[in-house]
Amino acid sequence: MVEANVEMLEDEPQYKEFAIEEFLVRSEPYYRAVGDELELFEAAYEQHIPVLLKGPTGCGKTRFVEYMAWKLGRPITTVRQEGQDMGEGEVRVPLVTIACHEDLTASDLVGRYLLDAQGTRWIDGPMTRAVKAGAILYLDEVVEARKDTTVLIHPLTDHRRILPVEKTGNIIEADDRFLLCISYNPHYQSALKDLKHSTRQRFISIEFDYPPVDVEAEIVAKESGCSDEEAHALARLGDKIRNLREHGLAEGASTRLLIYAGRLMTQGISARRACQVAIVWTLSDEAELQRSIEEVVYSIFE
């Protein structure tokens, strides 16, 4: 459930373990702002307004939240040395990310009693921990979650900012730094998977879309390490393919896919082949559509 930003250390095993609410985004994630989303999010954070991130797959929603967590907690990450305690007046903004799925229930989020040798023990769920720790709680693809989760979201997202824990009979008032942030992809065609208005209207919505060609080229170059020229070509390709949305393609090529293609290219895979495996075949199974996209690839790449 936690997307760990793993740091590579030479001698230690190559992973790090964090308590969920203690996970901090330590190194600066790369994020390229396209509009005023940074200011908006910061303002919302200060004002305790929950945020809804709307946008297609792979356009940078998750990265954005990571970046914001890092940015908002920045005073500590720059000052604090390894093992050093927090200084006075510093802020830490942990990030709790939960990818929602259709079996995710309210008690998965809030917590439950467990049995142990001595008797029973209450274990806080990730949401409770986030509320207590004052983290940014990011519910990814929230429409996928079970409907009973909305019961939890509502009191947390209005002026009360409380989390009632039914089992223990407690009510937790959220830490001042707590913020709920959800993401939502409006391109689903299923009528059953839609966000209710009563839920939606508790958030401000920041719309994400794929960035303009030049910006995307910059992102692709930075993220994949391919040359500027290749990155630009990839960004152009992305732009062209997105023109096919609603012409048979459910979703356009995401920035993430473009980056994948770029990464393959840095490993010496030919551009055409990289695009084929990373983009063409990923996007569609339909022969004609594949061929059409391939022709666009062949036009852009030699």
Add this chain to the structure above:
Amino acid sequence: MTNPVSGDFLAELGKLPPAVTEAYEAVAAAMGDSFSDEELALWAKEGVSIGAQTVRSWESAVEYYRVSPEVARSLAFASFMQWARCGTYLSQDSPTLAVAFFKASPSIVTNLRPQYIPRWAGLGRSLYKGTWKSSTLAARFFEVSPDLVRNLPFWDVEVFASLIEALSYKSYDVAAECLVLGRDVLPGMGREREAFLSMSRALTDSSWREVKSCLEMAPRALQHVEEGQTGRFLRLGEKLAKMGLRDTSRFLYDGAQALAHVSAGSQGHILDLCEGLLATTPDAVPPFLKSLDPVLNRITLPQLDQWYEHGVQLLNDNPESGIAFFKIESNTSEALLETLSSSLELERVKGIMRLYTRALSGANIEVLSTAELVRKQIGWVDQDTASTDGTKVYLPPMVDNYNDKAQNFAWFKVVATHQVSHLEFGSFQFDFTTPANVFDDRRFAMEEAIQARMEAIRTATAEHFRLQDADVGPAVEPADGPGGTMRVFTDIGRFLSLFEDRRMVFDLFSVLEDCRLDYRIKTEYPGIRRPALDVQDSALAYRPRIEELPLQEALIELLVRMSLDRFDGLPVPQEYREEALMLARIMHRLRTVRASIEDTGEAALRAYEIISRLQNEQQPEDEYQPEDLDDPGEFSEEEYEALLDKLQAAMNDQQGEQGDGDPYESPEPVEYRGDFKPEMVQLLTKLQMDQSQMGDAEPMTQEELEQLLQDSAELELDAQEGDVDQSMAMFAQNIMKEAGVPPPSNDPGRGYGPILHDDDAGGELEALEPKTYVYDEWDFRANDYKPRWCVVKEKVLDEGDHNFYNDSLRNYASLLAHIKRQFELIMPETWRKTYRLIDGEDIDLNAALEAWADLRMNVPPDEKIYWRRNRVQRNVAVVFLLDMSASTAEAIDEGRHSVDDRDAPDDPVEYMVWLRRRREGLVRRHYKRIIDLERESCALLINALESIGDTYGIYGFSGYGRENVEFYVIKDIEEQFNDKIKRRIDKVTPLHATRMGSAIRHAITKLENQDAATKILFLISDGRPQDRGYSREGVEKEYAVHDTHQALLEARRKEINPFCLTVDKAGHDYLKTMCGDLNYEVLDDIWALPERLPMLYRSLTM
């Protein structure tokens, strides 16, 4: 029993060898059963006379007596005696014959009509020529006769016998062999026997040995030939045989082999072709058939026609080369095959090209064949040249420029990319007032200068008139000069009208723009660079020699070459080297990504200023020196002005000295770049725009348009080609039609004046009759509802025949099965594990642990600790709204659904599926309307919905005016499915207009009363909403679209999910407004509707 036999007889009998008597005695008693005494006497006597014929005819007599009882059983006495007498005659000629005759008789008389017996005997006799060999043959004939007669009609036997006789003149052995072969082969041949026999007959004269081979070959060969065509095929062979063809068996074999490879149904066509050849050059038929197989491996049947035609032409010129052609022994033939087999039809790659161009341009582009553009008659005339009109890309129907399919495809791509680049890089966005990027703007000053000059002329003319006759009316405007007011209608027109020679400036504009685009393509799409270079190279090969052109044209040709990326070794006239260099600099300046269409304009302006100041005269050949112009240096405005001054001075010097040189001719077109008609595109766009915002500006009249067309340089070019000269009026009308401008009204004085909306008058309506409902309507300008504005009349649709429903299900049987399977798959998904139940299948571990923990904590535990698989109630209610407007009567373009075999898959299983699909395709090949597909989809949908048990209603809507919104019930949401509903579907027909908003509102009412968790409103339309008075002050479309949008939002607010499916390809533009962020889909391929609709519904509710 009395002995009928006289003593005389016994004496006669006694003269013969005793074997005869024995034979007689053996059967005499038995014969008594069949014959009377008198008859018996005659019978017995005949035997003796047989035996008495020759020395050895007693053998015949023995045989005669032996078979008599059997024969007598089948024949009446008279016939019997006739038979016996035949034997006698045969015996007279040859006892062997008679023996064979008698031997065969018992089995033959049962099958042969008695009157044929003498003829049969005659057949055998005719084979006997008095020789030993011939008697053997004849005997052989009698031997095989029973089989022949049993299996063939007698006349065929006769023909066959005469064939054998004819053969026997050549060789008895062959004849005998054929006889036996014929016995085995002929019966199986069925109705084609006659043809085969006459063919064989024809063969005996020319090449008799062939008959045997043919007989041997026939059964195997003919089984490849379609039943109905065998006769024709054999008759073909016969005719050839008659004309002296030697290798008929070869022909049979090859021909049948070739036909075997032709798909069923096409063999007739091949035979047509053969018969065509037969009429002119019969010798060509066998090679043609022989080549057919290899040829058809390479090209398709329609292409075969082309190949054939070519061969026929050759035959007419020179039979020998024609035959070589059909043998594929000539280069022409091979080359043609090569071309045909590698050629690529647009139809096959249209889908790919469409998506490709859409991806590149981001616009909703259609790819069409140029043939369609020419048909529209709006100014494009050349079928082989690609073009675009801003929303559609036209490509030639077929490419055969290369001997390789891949290369031909690449050509398509290069051409399409070039056409799309007009859109992508803004060729049609020319704006007179937008400043250029890489050049200084000279056109503004130029326009001012011209206007000043015009003003001067006008004043002068006015002055002139005043002086001449002060009393005569107002000043007459000088006739048609540059800068005529009409040209200002489009920006391009405004620019081009600055120049005296519009054609030259337009040519320059095109060349320079193409150069700019090709450069952009090369930088933006490096992947296409190589094929583009190939295409450019082959275009270069067709360019005329610069040295042979007069100066102006030579310089423009120089530009064309450079635009094709050829800069080195260009012949430059030394006297005009400076001008050529300047032109090259101008062009090079355009070769940057910064250059815009306005830059092209400025470049054209400069090039024109230079070239137009030169004499269009042929330069001596030695004037030309090859030069490299790839780096002519930077363009500078100062140098350009200096050059211009120099030229102007030279021109002034020359004034009056000599003529103007040759008249200016446009350069040869570069094929792959196609037609570039920016003015026409801007004109169309503008007309369409005016149409949609009618009322703002005075729209153009047809007269004005005609005038405009007359002035257009683009059209001038075509007019020269001859087609469009006189019909400017028709032309203008077509353009207006294309732009969607309504035809001129008959009502005099009204013209294109704003349409009056009488509906706006009047106020609220009342629902007076039963089953009528009143709804508000949204007025987007007032931003408010018009209260009680529309009356919806709900009617149950009449019942028709239920066959339509059943036929639909049958016609789409395979699709239906597929859909049903998909819908049934929904069912298991509704079986979910439900946790935390009081009882169930098993203990829910999580819940149990929690309960245990609670117990330990002394908290009352939850007793719900079981889980069970529970059927989650699928609770969906849906209303389908079918558009029954008049426009659904439109016939669907079937051309693109032509059935061909080219794409037939190799895998047998796939092939069967493909074949079935194709058949379904064939079934629907007759005239079909949009509504028919809607109805069929409806039938399929009902079938699918019934299988999952959703609550659903199906309604049609139409109407005229706000007081008559018709809402037809096909299946009411409360109604159970029954036969009536099947019959109602039959009555779904195109009616009137589409006032969508009110229909949607009524559907909402229907759904509102439903108690379902998920409610869906599914709208199926074929175009924009339209109705009388669904419009105010010329903003018709806007009003209707906004009202519909509002109605959909109302649905949304009532927790109903609306979904719009439209089959209108142009739907993207207004659907965005109409549906906002609600879901919609534009179905590109209307044929896909029956398949798409149920699937879409499925994915919506999952």
